[in-house]
Amino acid sequence: MGRGSNFNELCSSRDGEAKKSPESTFYSWNEIKLNNWIVINEKIYDIEKFSKKHPGGERLILNHMAQDATDAFNAFHTDIKKVNKYMKAIEIGRLMPNDSNDEIIEQSRDELTKDFRALRQLAEKMNLFETNFYFFAFHFLSIVFMDLIAMIIIYYSGYNNWFTYTIAVLLLVTSQAQAGWLQHDFGHLSVFKSNKMNHIFHRIVIGTIKGVSADWWNYRHFQHHAKPNTVKKDPDIRFGSLLVLGKIIPRELGEKKVGKLPYQYQQNYFFMVVPPLLLPIYFNFENIYFLYKKKNYTELAWAMSFFVRWCIQYGPSLGIFGALGLYLLVRFIESHWFVWTTQMSHLPMNIDRDNQHSWFRSQLMATCNVEQSLFNDWFSGHLNFQVEHHLFPTMPRHNYYKIAPYVKSMCKKYNIDYVEKSLSGAMFDIYGCLKESGELWYDAYNM
Numbered sequence: 001m002g003r004g005s006n007f008n009e010l011c012s013s014r015d016g017e018a019k020k021s022p023e024s025t026f027y028s029w030n031e032i033k034l035n036n037w038i039v040i041n042e043k044i045y046d047i048e049k050f051s052k053k054h055p056g057g058e059r060l061i062l063n064h065m066a067q068d069a070t071d072a073f074n075a076f077h078t079d080i081k082k083v084n085k086y087m088k089a090i091e092i093g094r095l096m097p098n099d100s101n102d103e104i105i106e107q108s109r110d111e112l113t114k115d116f117r118a119l120r121q122l123a124e125k126m127n128l129f130e131t132n133f134y135f136f137a138f139h140f141l142s143i144v145f146m147d148l149i150a151m152i153i154i155y156y157s158g159y160n161n162w163f164t165y166t167i168a169v170l171l172l173v174t175s176q177a178q179a180g181w182l183q184h185d186f187g188h189l190s191v192f193k194s195n196k197m198n199h200i201f202h203r204i205v206i207g208t209i210k211g212v213s214a215d216w217w218n219y220r221h222f223q224h225h226a227k228p229n230t231v232k233k234d235p236d237i238r239f240g241s242l243l244v245l246g247k248i249i250p251r252e253l254g255e256k257k258v259g260k261l262p263y264q265y266q267q268n269y270f271f272m273v274v275p276p277l278l279l280p281i282y283f284n285f286e287n288i289y290f291l292y293k294k295k296n297y298t299e300l301a302w303a304m305s306f307f308v309r310w311c312i313q314y315g316p317s318l319g320i321f322g323a324l325g326l327y328l329l330v331r332f333i334e335s336h337w338f339v340w341t342t343q344m345s346h347l348p349m350n351i352d353r354d355n356q357h358s359w360f361r362s363q364l365m366a367t368c369n370v371e372q373s374l375f376n377d378w379f380s381g382h383l384n385f386q387v388e389h390h391l392f393p394t395m396p397r398h399n400y401y402k403i404a405p406y407v408k409s410m411c412k413k414y415n416i417d418y419v420e421k422s423l424s425g426a427m428f429d430i431y432g433c434l435k436e437s438g439e440l441w442y443d444a445y446n447m
Contacts, residue, residue, distance in 0.1 A: 025093035029101045036065040040073045040087075042095040050090045057219040060226060063233045063354075068101070071113065071359030072226050074120070078189045078394050101356070109358045112414055116360040116391075119406055123392060128399040129190075135398050136191050139182050143209065146175035151313045154326075158317045169326070173333045179209045180338060181381025187218055190396045203302050211306030212283070213299040216290040225393055228366035229351045236342075237351060243270065243434065246351030250437045254444025264442040267434035279335035280328050341379065344370065344426035345386035348433040349419070361416060363390040368419035370426050372401060379423075387418065 027037070027044055037044050038061070047054075047061055054061045056076070064072060077083050123129065150171040157164040185191050186202035202214045220235045227233035229246075237245055241260040244250040253259065261269075291300045314323040350365040357365065370376055370384035383389060385400035388407060395403070411418040421429065 022088075022091045022093050026096045027093050028096045028099045032095075033066040037092070038064050038066070039068040039095055040070050043091055044093045044095060045087065045090045046092050047090065056222050060219075060222050063223065063227055067356060071116070074117075075359065075391075075393055076222065076225070078193075079195060109361075112360055112410075113358050115410060115413070116358070119403075119410060120392070122406065123395065123403050126402065128392075128403055129395055131191055131193075131396045132398055133191075135396070136182070136185065139178060140205075143175050143179050143182065143205075146171045146178075147209075150175070154314055154317050159322070169329060169333070172326075172330045173337070176210060176330060176334050177337045178381070179205055180334075181383070183210060183214075183217070184221075184381060185397060187214065187221065188393045190394050203299075207299075207302030208305045208309060211303050211310075212287050213291055213296070213303050215294070215296060215299045216287045219290065225390060227354060228363065228390060229346055229349060230354045230362075230366075231352065233354060236346065239274075242266075242273065244437050244441045245347065245433075246437060247440060248352055250441035251444045254441040255447070257445060259441065259445055263438040266438045267431050270430075270434055275336040275339040276332055277335070278339055280331035340427050340430070341381075341383065343430055344421075344423075345383065348426075348429040360391065360410065361414075363387065364411060364416050364418065366390070368421060368426065369404075370421055370423050376423055384423075 022043070031037075032039060032044060035046070036048070037046055039045075047065060051058045051061045061069075074080065150168040153164050153168040153171075157168075159165060183202055183206035186198050186205060189195055189198045191201065192198045199214070206212050206214050206217060224234050224236045229237055231237070231246075231249060239245070243266050244253055244263045250263070287303065288300075291297075291303070310327060311320065311323055314326055318326060345368050346366060349368055364387060367386040367390050369387050370380065372384060376384045382397035382400055385397070385404060388395070388400040388403055389397065391407065392403065408418050410416075
C-alpha cells in the first residue's frame with residue numbers, strides 16, 4: 001500500500017453517527033466481500049471514502065478490496081505504528097475467528113504466511129533494513145560526476161568531434177540509467193530513516209536529474225509491486241492491444257476470436273516498439289497527462305526543473321534544438337537499457353488474473369533473479385535480486401544478497417520455484433515468452 005505524511009489530515013475524523021467499538025464488532029468474509037472492505041492484521045477497514053485520499057493512490061488500495069492486505073501493508077510502510085494510529089479513523093471491526101476466505105485457492109497459505117512473517121522479523125533482527133549511507137552517497141556522486149564530465153565535453157567539443165560527442169552521450173545514458181535505479185531506492189523509502197528525507201531526495205533525483213514526477217512513478221510502481229503480473233492490476237503489463245501475455249489470457253482471447261494484431265509475430269515487433277519508445281515517448285506522455293489530470297503543479301515544477309537545467313547546460317553549445325536532440329538520443333538509448341533490465345525479470349514469469357495467492361508465493365511466481373556479479377549488480381541497480389526486492393521493497397538493495405539464502409530455503413520447504421538465470425538467458429527469455437504467448441493465441445484463434 002502507498003504511504004505519505006498526510007495521514008493526520010486524511011484520517012482525522014469519522015463519518016456518520018457513533019458506532020460500536022471495532023474491538024467488539026466481528027464480520028465474516030462474506031460480509032467483507034459484500035462491502036468491499038479490506039483486512040489488515042485481522043482488523044477490518046472501510047476504504048470507500050478513504051481510497052480517494054490514499055497517499056499511495058486510489059487504484060492501489062482498491063486493488064486489495066475484499067482481500068487480506070496485511071503483507072502488502074507491512075511491505076510498503078516503514079512507519080507502521082504511526083500509520084496504524086491514524087487508520088483507526090476507518091477501522092470498523094475485526095475478522096470473525098476461524099472464518100475462512102473460500103476464494104483463496106492456495107494450499108498451506110496460513111503456514112507459509114506465518115513463516116514469511118517470521119522471516120521478515122529475522123531480517124529486522126539482522127539489521128537488513130539498515131542503510132549503508134556511503135553506498136548511496138557514492139552512487140549519487142558518481143551520477144553527478146558523469147553528468148558534469150559530459151557537460152564539459154559538450155561545452156568544449158559540441159558536434160565538432162563525433163568521438164567526444166559519443167563519449168558524452170554514453171556518459172549521459174549511464175548517468176540517467178543509474179539515476180533511475182537511485183530514484184527507485186528513494187521511492188521505496190530504503191535510504192533514510194526519515195520518510196521526509198526520502199521524499200525530498202526522490203524528487204531531486206527523479207525530478208531535477210531525470211525530469212519525471214515522483215508522484216507519478218510511485219502511483220504506478222506501487223501497483224506493480226502489490227500485484228505483479230496481475231492482469232488489470234499491474235500497469236507494467238498493461239500493453240493494451242499491442243501484446244498478449246502469459247499462457248492463459250492468450251488462449252482465452254484466441255478462443256473468443258479477439259485479435260487486433262498478428263500476435264504470432266509479437267516477439268519481433270515488440271523490440272521495434274517498446275524498447276525504443278517507452279521512455280522518450282510513452283512515459284513522457286503518461287507523466288504529463290497524470291500531472292495534468294491530478295492538477296499537481298508542484299510535481300510538474302520538479303519535472304520541468306530538469307528541462308531548465310538541461311537547456312542551461314547544453315543550450316549554449318548545441319542550441320535549443322541541439323539540446324532537445326541530445327535529450328531524445330539519450331532517452332532512446334536509456335530506454336533499451338531500462339526495458340531489457342526490468343522486463344527480463346517479469347515477462348517470462350506467470351501472468352494471470354488475481355488468484356489471491358499469499359504475498360510470498362505471488363512474488364515468487366511473478367519474478368525471477370539474475371545471477372549475482374559486480375557487473376550485474378551495477379547494471380541492474382541490484383534488481384538482479386528481483387525476488388528479494390519484491391518480497392522486501394523497503395530493504396536497502398545492498399542487503400539483498402544477505403537475505404537471499406533464507407528466501408531460497410523457504411522456497412525449498414514449500415516446493416516453490418526460485419528462478420535464477422544468467423543475464424543473457426534472462427534477456428533471451430523475453431523473446432521466448434512473447435513467441436510462446438503469440439503462438440498460443442494463434443493456435444486458439446485458428447481452431
